[in-house]
Amino acid sequence: MAAIALLKRWSLASTFASLAASAALLHKIPLANDNGLYYATVRMGGNDSTQVFNLSISSTVGYIVVAGDSCSSCASTALYNSTQSSTFQPAGNTPIGVDISGGSVATGTTAKETCGLKTDDSQWWTYSNQTIVVASGASGNSDTSALSQTSSGVLGLGISAVASHSDSFVGQWLSTHRNVSSLSVGLSLTSGSDSAMDIGTDPSSFRGNVTTVDLATPGDAQTPSAMGSSDWAVKMNGWTVSADSSKSVGGANAIAFIEPIVPSVVVPQTAAPTMFSLVGGSKLVRVDGNSSVWSIPCDTKYSLTFTFGGQNFTITESDLIVRTGTGCESAIRSWVDPSMASYVLGSAFIRNAYIIFNVSQGGIQTSSIGFAQPAVRPRSNKVGVVVGSVIGAMAGIVLLLGLGFYLLRRRGARRAASASYVPAVATEARYVDTPPGSALPTGNSLYVPQPGDFAAQQEAARLYQHGSLPPSPGPDPTHSAATPMDMWVSRAPQT
Secondary structure (H helix, E strand, C coil): CHHHHHHHHHHHHHHHHHHHHHHCCCEEEEEEEECCEEEEEEEECCCCCCCEEEEEEECCCCCEEEEECCCCCCCCCCCECHHHCCCCEECCCCCEEEEEECCEEEEEEEEEEEEEEECCCCCEEEEEEEEEEEEEEEECCCCCCCECCCCEEEEECCCCCCCCHHHCHHHHHHHCCCCCCEEEEEEECCCCCCEEEEEECCHHHEEEEEEEEEECCCCCCCCCCCCCCCCCEEECCEEEEEECCEEEEECCCCEEEECCCCCCEEECCCCHHHHHCCCCCCEEEEEECCEEEEECCCCCCEEEEEEECCEEEEECHHHHEEECCCCEEECEEEECCCCCCCEEECHHHHCCCEEEEEEECCCHHHCEEEEEEECCCHHHHHHHHHHHHHHHHHHHHHHHHHHHHHHHHHHHHHHHHHHCCCCCCCCEEEECCCCCCCCCCCCCCCCCCCCCCHHHHHHHHHHHHCCCCCECCCCCCCCCCCCCCCEEEECCCCC
């Protein structure tokens, strides 16, 4: 009986340890930033594979999608070749379509593959039996960022838009860790090169409390056509736009999708005029796909705050103003469809929060999103480094100028001193090396030094250094104390 009780206690402890591990940091995956598009480095084909791809992070796409070598409509420079993979396993010949981003659809077939994510220590977190979609074509927005020169596909964090729960990236991990109730995936995005996706959560990536918000029910979420699914939609408390001393509010209980593959913030068509009414000189200038673009003055000072679970997350003009070749546009866009009431909060918002996708074994119905304030960004330190470097450089220049001025003054003083006892013209030059205090000689043989002829002084010094001038008794008549380098020079007889 004691052994059975001990075994039960060990089993419970093991279970609780596994549950805790799902919230702890398991792996940190660096993310590259390409104009607001964030992607991870993914290897396909086993440990010895050379097939490495950049896959954009999306929260509403369920599958991992990679452009295949037969995809003529994919703009990606790196294409997946299944024949070069020793771990490729076809999973079906029936083509499927996957909404990836911006209204684009990738078509292809599914397969099983061994994948690896590059971690922050340049190692590979490898996992097998992952379902992938090998894209053979793309339709819709042909220049979508998910299949571009820098991105070969999508790494989806969605969990409902797949054939089965284990077909998704996170669902596959949970299917092999049945004793874990959920897995957290954290997003820490910055405008620099230090963005990361945390498998688990990293306490150093955020500060303060985490506000956990339940996901909206499928009936509450009006899914935009550009989204891969209705996953990761939450209800907000509202938003506030601030410009100068004025404020506008709105969006109470509205639905918002947290989607990193979208660089901007997209709001309902009815909300945009209220938001931009505080920004002087703003106007709607063009339509880009399913959203409208607003231009604003480049020196605009304004902010947009979203509130979730009573906690505020503010986007400032550093993320709201997008500079173009001819001016500036706002990162806030509005839907072309006047009936679309949902919001999409893309990477411009996520850079100002730490987002935690809590994926449940029970699926999307029991999952949630955590919101926390981001840790102090290293990018603020970069400004300090730049300012410090400039100040240091200026201080160095001042010191060099001061040193140069000092040397010039010292050189001038030496010239003046030598001119006080070196003659300008002489027919005979002699030097005296007598101790201080000797009597001053008199007579017509002494020449009173004349200042100003530096060339004559230099020539006399040269002759002395080479021993051409023998010393002559008597100290310098212009000094009360002679030094070994004091000179006496006989002048030419006056006529």
